[in-house]
Amino acid sequence: MNKNYSARVKKTIIGTREAAFLLGICCQRVRVLLSQNRIKGAYKHKGFWQIPLYGKIPVVIPGTRGPEGLWCKRRRQTPTRIHVNQQKIKANSKRIKYDPQMTPEQLMPVVCLKQTNRNDLGYQMEIHGPCRIVYKPHEPLSCGAHLWIETYYPVQFVDTKFKPVTARQAYK
DSSP states (O other): OHHHHHHHOOOEEEEEEHHHHHTSSSSHHHHHOOOOOOTTTTTETEEEEEEEEEEHHHHHBBSSSSOOOOOOOOOOOOOEEEEEOOOHHHHHHHHHOTTTOOGGGGOOOOOOEEETTTEEEEEEEEEEEEOOOEEOOOOOOOOSSSSSEEESSSSEEEEOOOOOOOEEEEOO
């Protein structure tokens, strides 16, 4: 490959939260892999880990002991599903009714992201690729949603100030 070409290609750098999301593992596991120098090209800059993407995912170097890693290495078999939680919208409207001075940051997140065995809540999301809207009134999701968005492409949470992943919360 031409050296000039490789110098011109801009690498995408992400943090530990984004890497954990893309690999399908928790942030703490990503930090352990980083401390063991098992994520290719990762380095610390001003106290924060900088992790380069190769293609669309960080490269994890296999360990020499223990079982094989469970992180996501290929396209998911089941689609990512996104829907809006109506109960949380109703609860937010009640909270606003009783306290009109409430700021948007005090409201509960209502957008739900369902991936394999994870449920996360946020305020805004970006879908990086094609998606489709599904309406199945006779076959709702296990949570009761009749209308949702499906995609096989990465979905990234965005907060109200457009900082990636900071609006993401675990489902309770």
